[in-house]
Amino acid sequence: MDHPRPIICGTWNNPAQNRCNRKFGYPSLRAAEARAAKDSIKTGELILAYECFDCGRFHVGHADKAQLLVRAQQLAQSMCIICGAEIPKARREAIGKQKTRYCSPQCAKRAERRRRNQRLKAAREAENKGLAENAK
Numbered sequence: 001m002d003h004p005r006p007i008i009c010g011t012w013n014n015p016a017q018n019r020c021n022r023k024f025g026y027p028s029l030r031a032a033e034a035r036a037a038k039d040s041i042k043t044g045e046l047i048l049a050y051e052c053f054d055c056g057r058f059h060v061g062h063a064d065k066a067q068l069l070v071r072a073q074q075l076a077q078s079m080c081i082i083c084g085a086e087i088p089k090a091r092r093e094a095i096g097k098q099k100t101r102y103c104s105p106q107c108a109k110r111a112e113r114r115r116r117n118q119r120l121k122a123a124r125e126a127e128n129k130g131l132a133e134n135a136k
Contacts, residue, residue, distance in 0.1 A: 020054055020057070023059045025055060025057030025059060026049070026057060026058040026059070026060075028058065029049060029051065029058050032050075035049070035060050036048055039060060045062060046063040046067070046068060046071055047060055047062055047063070048061065048062075048063050080101065080102050080103035080104075080107050081102070082102060082107040082110050083107055086103065087100060087103045091104075
């Protein structure tokens, strides 16, 4: 016994129209990025520009968690681990494929001094521990 298919009454609403009608569509990525940068400064949140797969225009919107994590990694890689200042682009490019973690030669020297002091401290602690065990 075949069941007849139900008749669908009404009209089909294009979901893309519902998603895109309430958003402003920018004609170019450059214009959308300019607006996103302005809105990011205004709100203090990360707002990105993107190309819409539904309408082909460019929109701006808040970043999702994955985008925030990627951006945080990029920022962490461009910040000096000693003083927290941004590593100048010229210094990053001069280093080449090696990733620098310092904004200046002074911060690199500070980091080397810290590492040397940590090694010396560890060596002293190991020596003191060995002397204490021998005294028993």
